[in-house]
Amino acid sequence: MNLKAELLxxxxxxxxxxxxxxxxxxxxxxxxxxxxxxxxxxxxxxYLVALFGxxxxxxxxAVAMDLLWGYTGVLSLxxxxxxxxxxxxxxxxxxxxxxxxxxxxxKLPDFMVFLDWKELPWFWKPFDNFGFAxxxxxxxxxxxxxxxxxxxxxxxIRGVYFSIITQAFTYALMLLFFRNETGxxxxxxxxxxxSLYGYSLADSGTKLGLYCLSALGxxxxxLLCRFIVVSxxxxxxCAIRDEESRSRFAGYNPTSYKLFVYTLSAVIxxxxxxxxxxxxxxxxPSEFQPSSSIEMAIWVAVGGRASLLGGVLGAFVVxxxxxxxxxxxxEAWLYILGVLFIAVTLFFxxxxxxxxxxxxxxx
Amino acid sequence: MNLRSLLSLLVACVFALVSPxxxxxxxxxxxxDLGSSDKAKVQLAVENIAKSSxxxxxxLLEALGKDSLRIDAAGTPFVAGESNLLSPVFGGxxxxxxxxxxxxxxxxxxxxxxxxxxxxxxxxPDAKVRLEAAKxxxxxRNDDLAGLIRTAAAKERDxxxxxxxxxxxxxxxxxxxxxxxxxxxxxxxSAAADASFKPDLERMTGRQGKATEADxxxxxxxxxxxxVIESRLMLISFIGNLFYGLSLGSVLLLCALGLAITFxxxxxxxxxxxxxxxxxxxxxxxxxxxxTVYFPAHQDLYLIFAVPVAFIVTAAIGMVLERSVxxxxxxxxxxxxxxxxxxxxxxxxxxxxxxxxxxxxVANPSYLAGGVEVLxxxxxxxxxxxxxxxxxxxAGFVWFVLQRTPLGLHVRAVTQNRQMAAGMGIATRRxxxxxxxxxxxxxxxxxxxxxxxxxxxxxxxxxxxxxxxxVVVLGGVGKLAGTLAGAFGLGIMNKLLEPAAGAVLGKIVxxxxxxxxxxxxxxxxxxxxxxxxxAM
Numbered sequence: 006m007n008l009k010a011e012l013l014x015x016x017x018x019x020x021x022x023x024x025x026x027x028x029x030x031x032x033x034x035x036x037x038x039x040x041x042x043x044x045x046x047x048x049x050x051x052y053l054v055a056l057f058g059x060x061x062x063x064x065x066x067a068v069a070m071d072l073l074w075g076y077t078g079v080l081s082l083x084x085x086x087x088x089x090x091x092x093x094x095x096x097x098x099x100x101x102x103x104x105x106x107x108x109x110x111x112k113l114p115d116f117m118v119f120l121d122w123k124e125l126p127w128f129w130k131p132f133d134n135f136g137f138a139x140x141x142x143x144x145x146x147x148x149x150x151x152x153x154x155x156x157x158x159x160x161x162i163r164g165v166y167f168s169i170i171t172q173a174f175t176y177a178l179m180l181l182f183f184r185n186e187t188g189x190x191x192x193x194x195x196x197x198x199x200s201l202y203g204y205s206l207a208d209s210g211t212k213l214g215l216y217c218l219s220a221l222g223x224x225x226x227x228l229l230c231r232f233i234v235v236s237x238x239x240x241x242x243c244a245i246r247d248e249e250s251r252s253r254f255a256g257y258n259p260t261s262y263k264l265f266v267y268t269l270s271a272v273i274x275x276x277x278x279x280x281x282x283x284x285x286x287x288x289x290p291s292e293f294q295p296s297s298s299i300e301m302a303i304w305v306a307v308g309g310r311a312s313l314l315g316g317v318l319g320a321f322v323v324x325x326x327x328x329x330x331x332x333x334x335x336e337a338w339l340y341i342l343g344v345l346f347i348a349v350t351l352f353f354x355x356x357x358x359x360x361x362x363x364x365x366x367x368x
Numbered sequence: 369m370n371l372r373s374l375l376s377l378l379v380a381c382v383f384a385l386v387s388p389x390x391x392x393x394x395x396x397x398x399x400x401d402l403g404s405s406d407k408a409k410v411q412l413a414v415e416n417i418a419k420s421s422x423x424x425x426x427x428l429l430e431a432l433g434k435d436s437l438r439i440d441a442a443g444t445p446f447v448a449g450e451s452n453l454l455s456p457v458f459g460g461x462x463x464x465x466x467x468x469x470x471x472x473x474x475x476x477x478x479x480x481x482x483x484x485x486x487x488x489x490x491x492x493p494d495a496k497v498r499l500e501a502a503k504x505x506x507x508x509r510n511d512d513l514a515g516l517i518r519t520a521a522a523k524e525r526d527x528x529x530x531x532x533x534x535x536x537x538x539x540x541x542x543x544x545x546x547x548x549x550x551x552x553x554x555x556x557x558s559a560a561a562d563a564s565f566k567p568d569l570e571r572m573t574g575r576q577g578k579a580t581e582a583d584x585x586x587x588x589x590x591x592x593x594x595x596v597i598e599s600r601l602m603l604i605s606f607i608g609n610l611f612y613g614l615s616l617g618s619v620l621l622l623c624a625l626g627l628a629i630t631f632x633x634x635x636x637x638x639x640x641x642x643x644x645x646x647x648x649x650x651x652x653x654x655x656x657x658x659x660t661v662y663f664p665a666h667q668d669l670y671l672i673f674a675v676p677v678a679f680i681v682t683a684a685i686g687m688v689l690e691r692s693v694x695x696x697x698x699x700x701x702x703x704x705x706x707x708x709x710x711x712x713x714x715x716x717x718x719x720x721x722x723x724x725x726x727x728x729x730v731a732n733p734s735y736l737a738g739g740v741e742v743l744x745x746x747x748x749x750x751x752x753x754x755x756x757x758x759x760x761x762x763a764g765f766v767w768f769v770l771q772r773t774p775l776g777l778h779v780r781a782v783t784q785n786r787q788m789a790a791g792m793g794i795a796t797r798r799x800x801x802x803x804x805x806x807x808x809x810x811x812x813x814x815x816x817x818x819x820x821x822x823x824x825x826x827x828x829x830x831x832x833x834x835x836x837x838x839v840v841v842l843g844g845v846g847k848l849a850g851t852l853a854g855a856f857g858l859g860i861m862n863k864l865l866e867p868a869a870g871a872v873l874g875k876i877v878x879x880x881x882x883x884x885x886x887x888x889x890x891x892x893x894x895x896x897x898x899x900x901x902x903a904m
Binding site for chain 1: 714716721830871873876
C-alpha cells in the first residue's frame with residue numbers, strides 16, 4: 006500500500022486540509038508575537054501565548070480522554086491524577102535544577118529547608134537527570150495506570166462503578182499529596198522554577214519554545230490517537246464501547262484493550278502535565294481534586310465525544326470561557342459550568358463536533 | 369434497775385445533750401481565734417477546729433485556705449463569696465458588724481492546714497465529700513499525709529473510697545523504701561489499672577532512661593502492672609475508636625442510604641447527593657435561626673422541627689431534579705453522572721449566594737451537649753450517641769417504607785424488572801419520582817445529623833460524597849443490609865486504621881482494600897448476575 010492511501014485512511018482529504026489550517030492558526034500566535042511590533046494591531050500579547058500554551062496542554066488531555074471515553078466507553082473521573090503526576094515529575098526536575106539559587110541558598114529545594122530536612126529523599130535523587138525526568142513523566146503515570154487499570158478491568162468494574170472508583174482514586178492521592186511527609190511540597194506544591202534544561206523560564210523565547218512544543222505535542226498525540234482509532238483495534242474499541250459482552254463472546258478480550266487504552270491515555274496525560282508545569286510555573290495538589298478531573302470530562306462532552314477534534318475544541322472553548330468568566334463574572338462561573346454540564350448532556354450530546362459534521366452533511 | 373444506774377443514765381443524757389453545744393462553743397471560740405494576730409493562738413485554733421466533726425469546721429478551714437475567710441469585730445466568721453458577698457459560716461442571717469479582718473495565712477499555717485483539711489474531709493459523714501477528698505489526695509503526692517490516709521483507709525467501709533485512698537497511698541508508698549508496702553502499692557495500682565501511674569512505673573522499670581528501682585521483685589511487679597495499664601489503655605482507645613467508627617458509620621449510612629436506593633432503582637449515580645446533605649444541614653440552620661428570632665424561649669426544640677423540614681425541603685428538591693433533568697437521562701448513566709455534577713455546582717453556588725461562603729454555626733441543643741464518661745478517659749458524647757440512634761431510626765424508616773408499604777412494594781418490583789413491573793400496571797414513572805424524593809429526603813436527614821457533628825458550609829457535601837460512593841460500591845445495591853454493612857464496615861475500618869496509619873494513609877489503605885476486595889468478590893458486590901448485569 007502506498008503512503009498516500011495510508012495517509013488518506015488516517016484522515017480524509019478535508020481533514021488534512023483542516024489540520025493544516027489549524028496548524029497555521031496555532032503557529033500564528035507565536036509568530037505574530039515575535040515578529041510584529043508590540044503596538045501593532047496584529048500583535049498577540051505575551052499573556053495570550055501563555056494562555057494558549059496552557060490550553061494546548063488541556064487539549065492534549067482532552068484528546069486522551071476522548072480516546073478513552075468517546076471510543077472505548079470508559080469514563081475516568083481520575084485522569085487528573087496522571088496529568089498531575091506527569092507535572093510533578095517535571096516539577097521535581099525543575100526544582101532540582103534551581104540548585105542553590107533558591108531563597109535559602111541551599112542545594113535542597115526550599116520547602117525541604119523549611120521543613121528542616123537534611124537530605125534529599127531517595128526518590129528525588131534521579132530527577133537531577135533530565136533524561137530520567139522525561140522518562141518518568143511518561144513511565145510513572147503509565148505504570149500507575151497499568152496497575153490500577155489491571156485490577157479494575159480484571160474484576161470487570163465498568164460503567165459508573167469505574168467512574169466513581171477512579172474518583173475515589175484521585176481523592177485519595179490528593180490527600181496523599183497534601184501531606185508534607187510525602188515529600189512533594191505539601192499543599193504549596195512545587196514552584197519558583199528558574200530554568201528548564203538551561204533555558205531560563207522567564208525568557209519569552211523559552212515561553213514561545215514551550216508553546217511550540219505543546220502545539221507539536223498536540224499534533225503528534227492527535228495523529229497517534231487518530232491512527233489507533235482508524236486501525237482495526239479502534240474498531241474493537243468501539244465494539245467494546247457499544248456491546249462489551251458481545252465483543253467478549255466474539256472472541257476479543259475487552260480487558261486488555263481497555264487496559265491498553267487506559268494506560269496510553271494516562272501516558273499522554275502525564276506528557277501534557279509535564280508541558281503544562283513549566284508554562285504555569287507551579288504544580289500543587291489541587292490538580293488532584295475530583296473537580297479538576299470531572300472538568301476534563303466536560304471538555305470532551307462539550308467538544309463532542311468520539312471525535313478527537315471535538316476534544317480539542319471543547320478544551321479551548323470551556324477553558325476560554327473559564328478564563329474570561331472567572332475574571333469578569335466570578336460569581337456566575339459555577340452556574341455557567343453547572344448549566345453547561347446539564348445542557349450538554351441533555352440537549353447537545355454530540356457536542357460542538359456534531360455541528361461541524363452536520364454542516365458538512367448539509368453541504 | 370437501781371437508782372444509781374438511773375442517775376448515771378440521766379447524767380449521760382444531759383451530757384449528750386450538752387456536749388455538742390459545748391463543742392459548738394469551742395468551734396465558735398476557735399473561729400474567733402483565727403482572726404487573732406497571735407500566730408500560736410491561730411495554730412491552736414486550727415488544731416481544735418480539725419478535731420471537730422461539725423460541717424462548719426470544714427467550711428471554716430476551706431475558706432481559710434482560700435483566703436476567703438473574714439472575721440468581723442464581734443468575732444463572727446464569714447465566707448466571702450463571689451463579688452464579695454459575705455455569708456456567715458455558722459448559718460443564720462447575721463450581718464457583719466464593724467471592721468472585717470482577713471486572717472493571714474503564712475506558709476507554716478498552710479502546711480498545717482493541709483493535713484487538717486484532709487483529716488476533716490476523710491472523717492466527714494457524707495460519703496461524697498470523702499470520695500472527693502480521696503480523689504484529690506490521689507491527684508498529687510504528699511508524703512506527710514501517709515499516716516493519716518492509712519488510718520482513714522483502714523476505717524473506710526465504702527469500696528470506691530477505699531480504692532481511691534489505696535491509690536493515694538500507693539502514690540506515696542511507691543516512692544518509699546519499704547518493700548512490702550511498695551509491692552502492695554503496685555498491686556493496688558495494677559488492680560485499678562490507673563493510667564496516671566504509667567510514667568512512675570516506666571521510670572522504675574527503666575522503660576524511660578535508667579531504671580530507678582533496684583529490687584528485682586518490685587521491678588517485676590512494676591513491669592507486670594505496667595502491662596496491665598497498657599492493655600487497659602489500648603482497650604480504652606480501641607473502644608473509643610470503635611465508637612467513633614460507629615458514629616462515622618452511621619453518618620455514612622445516612623449519606624449512602626439515599627444513594628443506594630436511587631442507584632438500585634434507577635441505575636443513576638446522583639453526584640448532587642452530597643449537596644442534598646448540605647442542604648439538609650442548612651435547613652437545620654435556617655430552622656434554628658427562625659427559632660432564635662420567633663421562639664427564643666424554646667430554642668432547644670429547633671432540632672425536632674428541623675428533622676421534618678430538612679426531609680421535606682430536600683425531598684422536594686430531589687423530586688424537582690428528577691422531573692426536570694434526571695428522567696431524560698435514564699439509560700445513560702455516565703451522562704447522568706456529569707449532569708448531576710453540574711446540578712451540584714449550581715446548588716453549591718446558590719447556597720453560597722444565600723448564606724455566604726463562610727461556615728455557619730449550628731449549636732447543639734442543651735440536651736445533646738456534653739456526654740457520659742463510661743470509662744476513665746473515654747467519654748461518650750451525647751451528640752454522637754444521638755446520631756447513631758438517629759441513623760438507626762432512619763434505616764428502620766427506610767426498611768419500613770421499602771418492605772411494608774405499597775410504595776415500597778412497587779419500588780422493589782421496578783428495581784427487579786422495570787418492564788415487567790410496568791406490564792403489571794405499576795406507574796413506573798411515578799414510582800421513580802417518589803423514590804427519588806425519599807432518597808433525597810433521607811440525604812436531608814443525614815444533613816441534620818451532620819450539622820450536629822461538625823461545621824456547616826457550602827462544601828459540606830463534597831467531603832462525604834466519595835466515602836458514600838465507596839459505601840455503595842462496597843455494599844452493593846438493592847439490599848439495605850449491604851448498605852448497612854458497607855457503611856459500618858467502612859466507618860469502623862476508617863477509625864481503627866486512623867491511629868495506626870494516620871488519617872490520610874488510612875483512607876488510601878481503605879481504597880486499596882476496597883479494590884482488592886472487589887478482586888475477590890466481584891459478583892457478590894456489584895455485578896448482578898445474568899441479564900440484570902447487562903441492564904447496567
